[in-house]
Amino acid sequence: MDGARIETVALQENGLTVLLPDGRPAYFNAWWLRDNCPSSFDPVTRERVFDIFHHATTPRPDEARIEEGALVVYWSGEDHVSRYPLDMLSAYSDGLDRADPADLPRRPWFADHYPNLTRVSHPALLEDASERRRWMEALLVEGVAIVTDMPDSDEALTRTSGLLGTIRPSFFGSYFDVRVHVKPTNLAYTSAALELHTDVPAEELAPGIQYLHCRRNSVAGGRNLFLDGTAVANDLRAADPEAFRLLTEVAVPFYKEHDGIDMRARQRVIELDRKGEVAGVTISQHMADIFDLPQDLMDSYYPAFVKFGRMLQDDKYVMRFSLKAGECISFDNHRIVHGREAYSATSGERYLRGTYTDRGELRGLYRAMVTRGRFA
Numbered sequence: 456m457d458g459a460r461i462e463t464v465a466l467q468e469n470g471l472t473v474l475l476p477d478g479r480p481a482y483f484n485a486w487w488l489r490d491n492c493p494s495s496f497d498p499v500t501r502e503r504v505f506d507i508f509h510h511a512t513t514p515r516p517d518e519a520r521i522e523e524g525a526l527v528v529y530w531s532g533e534d535h536v537s538r539y540p541l542d543m544l545s546a547y548s549d550g551l552d553r554a555d556p557a558d559l560p561r562r563p564w565f566a567d568h569y570p571n572l573t574r575v576s577h578p579a580l581l582e583d584a585s586e587r588r589r590w591m592e593a594l595l596v597e598g599v600a601i602v603t604d605m606p607d608s609d610e611a612l613t614r615t616s617g618l619l620g621t622i623r624p625s626f627f628g629s630y631f632d633v634r635v636h637v638k639p640t641n642l643a644y645t646s647a648a649l650e651l652h653t654d655v656p657a658e659e660l661a662p663g664i665q666y667l668h669c670r671r672n673s674v675a676g677g678r679n680l681f682l683d684g685t686a687v688a689n690d691l692r693a694a695d696p697e698a699f700r701l702l703t704e705v706a707v708p709f710y711k712e713h714d715g716i717d718m719r720a721r722q723r724v725i726e727l728d729r730k731g732e733v734a735g736v737t738i739s740q741h742m743a744d745i746f747d748l749p750q751d752l753m754d755s756y757y758p759a760f761v762k763f764g765r766m767l768q769d770d771k772y773v774m775r776f777s778l779k780a781g782e783c784i785s786f787d788n789h790r791i792v793h794g795r796e797a798y799s800a801t802s803g804e805r806y807l808r809g810t811y812t813d814r815g816e817l818r819g820l821y822r823a824m825v826t827r828g829r830f831a
């Protein structure tokens with residue numbers, strides 16, 4: 456070893472400093488280094504197999520040097536040498552979240568989005584990975600996409616949702632049917648409007664990705680309403696920062712009493728991500744419980760809640776269209792707010808079948824599709 460190489464690593468009391476290839480000195484803690492020795496990970500399962508909790512001593516390097524693009528550490532009191540590629544150290548040198556290929560910037564959309572909605576066909580999705588990628592990216596970036604050319608079968612929805620993850624049951628079961636049987640004798644019957652909502656906030660973790668497969672739609676009226684909750688929340692943030700703050704910080708109760716079950720969960724109406732950006736919204740008047748907040752907090756919370764609820768209904772945001780038989784709309788249930796206009800049940804037939812998968816599995820499949828992973 457020569458003198459110049461020794462100067463690139465300096466031992467410290469609790470770790471060491473390394474001169475990275477870009478010329479920056481970077482500090483690494485000795486516990487972190489010992490825990491993340493590349494030998495800590497099983498080459499087959501890629502899981503950590505090293506147990507830092509039962510490590511006999513406080514990790515302390517006896518000696519460390521740079522060799523062939525790697526930091527080599529000889530550990531004190533144990534017969535172990537660690538070799539860290541400098542690229543790996545560079546990736547963890549600034550304390551920022553590990554880069555996430557699924558963390559694509561959200562693109563807010565407004566009422567005029569319908570002609571630009573991403574559309575992918577069911578047969579193409581089954582055959583073509585690039586079409587699946589386009590679909591996933593639409594869900595990550597815009598939160599919504601329509602799958603066309605769906606066969607008129609239960610299996611079609613199972614196969615479509617199965618491309619983005621495992622069916623995620625709710626307390627309604629694995630699937631749900633939205634259907635009104637035509638009864639010509641019941642001429643007075645009109646199906647009511649369905650208020651704007653996200654699904655099932657009474658569950659601790661509301662379902663992530665929702666699929667609504669339109670099997671029949673020949674009724675008069677009943678247009679579908681969809682809006683991007685992040686677009687509305689971003690506008691509220693600009694217009695009324697205090698209302699926005701309340702909706703991001705105060706969790707309110709939701710409930711559903713249904714077939715022998717009493718579901719309850721608390722949710723924040725506006726959800727922020729780790730960067731402080733609006734990630735989504737939760738809204739449902741039919742599942743909102745009686746707010747049990749301090750009554751003086753209600754003085755400021757209710758005006759904020761109502762202001763946001765009115766904004767959601769603004770024509771600036773609400774995309775109105777009729778799903779056609781053979782189409783399946785897929786959307787992020789934590790971001791996209793949906794509803795339905797009233798329709799006349801006697802005017803025809805309307806049948807939608809729905810199910811859910813989770814957002815985490817979508818992101819996991821997307822990462823695996825577009826990158827080779829940490830251990831590749």
Ligand SMILES: [Fe+2]
Binds near residue numbers: 652653654793
């Ligand atoms: Fe719904």
